Amino acid sequence: MDNDTTKEEWKKKLTKEQYQVLREKGTEPAFTGKYWNQHEKGVYKCAGCGTPLFSSETKFESGSGWPSFYEPMDEANVQEEKDTSHGMIRTEVLCKNCGGHLGHVFEDGPKPTGCRYCINSISLDFDKE
Numbered sequence: 001m002d003n004d005t006t007k008e009e010w011k012k013k014l015t016k017e018q019y020q021v022l023r024e025k026g027t028e029p030a031f032t033g034k035y036w037n038q039h040e041k042g043v044y045k046c047a048g049c050g051t052p053l054f055s056s057e058t059k060f061e062s063g064s065g066w067p068s069f070y071e072p073m074d075e076a077n078v079q080e081e082k083d084t085s086h087g088m089i090r091t092e093v094l095c096k097n098c099g100g101h102l103g104h105v106f107e108d109g110p111k112p113t114g115c116r117y118c119i120n121s122i123s124l125d126f127d128k129e
């Protein structure tokens with residue numbers, strides 16, 4: 001699964017809920033996803049294509065109800081784009097390999113980066129260490 005995967009192929013691979021977030025830029029309701037309150041060590045990967053995206057080492061308690069990280073594992077694996085939808089100016093975060101929508105990044109995060117990657121649980125799969 002990558003940037004060349006068709007809409008039909010994505011619909012086969014993903015659940016309806018995953019499709020709405022990853023491919024149609026939806027947002028899961030806060031405090032409903034499976035990872036916002038998870039504290040185990042491991043790697044969070046793209047639920048669409050398996051690319052490693054975030055490490056539990058950079059996960060922090062944001063209070064937002066979505067899993068939050070202060071930096072990606074590898075900047076080469078994520079893409080950031082300006083998003084002006086819903087009357088806000090935000091920075092969207094996407095999986096670089098498959099173009100899947102992950103969430104948004106804000107500049108109110110903790111040290112050392114000051115960034116808060118606010119990511120939908122449903123866009124992620126977790127590999128326990």
Ligand code: FE
Pocket residue numbers: 046047048049050051095096097098099100
């Ligand atoms: Fe992906």
